[in-house]
Amino acid sequence: MITVENLTKSFQGVNALNGVTLDVEAGTVLGVVGPSGAGKSTLARCVALLERPDSGAIRVDGTDITALDGSALRAARRQIGVVPQGDSLLRQRTAAGNIALPLESAGVPGPQRRSRVGELLDLVGLTDKAAAYPDQLSGGQRQRIAVARALAANPSVLLADEPTSALDPETTGSVLTVLDRARAELGVTVLVVTHDMGVVRKICDDVAVLEQGRVVEHGKVLDLVSDAGSRTSSALLPAVDLNPINESSYDRVADVVLVGFAAVGALLPEAAHRFGVELNIVGGGLTRLGETPVARFRLGLNGERSDSALEWIGEAGGAVQRSLKGPQGVAA
């Protein structure tokens, strides 16, 4: 759907983007995260066609959009709905009037415009605020109107830069719900820039970690969490070493990551039963990524067949990240 190829951009000698390559599959949500100054906003502005990259390509449905001008550029902009960082609504227009702006740019006639605005107000759950002015809306409501505006002209891509910064957790939830609905009900491909891993946890299928203008990690969230060394797993999974444990009381100590209902619910008791080992959870915990429960546990095992039990867990879909005690690399 969107492919970013080898994008570079520098500002007066500062390399903001150093060859960024990414792709977002149609109908999925990609989260772009990274430390301050990593180039996230620069990437977002390039995709939003507000900034021209120095080199590289941005393809939407195979077409490079970076070199367009004039009316072709404006048409491409209509294909990409943008939720800018910060307050971006017209204060002299009602919520409905703001949502109508892209439709006016696209030359949609009045009656159609009104019905489309109605649909979007419904999508973001603010039908009763149609006639309210931005000054009369809360931060979260304004942001939802901004999402509705971005979606008005039926774009195939929705781009949001820090859509939840400066919002409290509850309001953040309502904005994320709207982004998720856009993907689920309208099938748009979403690219969300954020410094908040909570956004990745709640709505992202894929994640790209940017550092100093480079992508240092890119993949499906559920794949990356199983990789012990990944930044994504350390940011999203429960810590396993909060409590020091007495390793000498176990034959083996290992960390495992379990993804999905079946794995989280049944894998460990089954392993203990099959191999006749004593299996204790001594650290870690359970979390949720989108709808999927994910666990990272530190296990303490006792029994002759502990290694076999760990190996079996690995084969059955658990990711045994490291064996802290005993032969290294077992089942890893």
Added chain:
Amino acid sequence: MRSATPWPDVVSYLVEATGETLYMVGVSTVIATAFGVPLGVWLQLTAKGGLRPNPAVHRVLGFITDLGRSMPFIVLLVALTSVTRLIVGGSIGSTAVIVPLAVGAIPFVGRLVQNILSEVHVTVVEAAVTTGASTLRIVRSVLIRESLPALINAIGVTVIALIGYSAMAGVIGGGGLGDLAIREGYQRFNDRILWSTVAWLAVLTTLIQLAFTRAARASDRRRHASV
């Protein structure tokens, strides 16, 4: 010592002079707005961070604008005599004053407008850009509409300033309230005319100021909307 001008005569002096002032100021305000607003828009579009940044054009425009603003009105009044004759067919009278008034006010309005438009937040403008709107649409629906209350106030400020400048209209026989106060009142030691003109000018400018403040508030949709 002459006897004081009878009140009915004072009033008819005032009425006539008010008509001349409103005519000079009104027409020159319309012209100054018609040219000054596009000038301000152009200045802002070509400014750094504007929608069509163009340092060369911006610098030239800015230079001419500031040159025009720094020109004392009385100099303009005299210097533009031949231009005025060309445009209005004569170089004296109320109509002749309109040309230097309008010319003097265009750069004034231009700078006011540019300053006001530059206050529209860049994220708001960029959001409109990302909707695929044309520059013309953004100028109209975003830059101008968002700052309409301030723009109306700026036109009010221009009107008041032009009333002030029009006092010098007497130099080329333009008449008006300022001319009345100076020529009939001050120079002929007619205190009654001098002070009633001064008082009426104060009332008139206050009323005009009030009208523009009201209009600006009425255009501000944020205030009188129901939740």
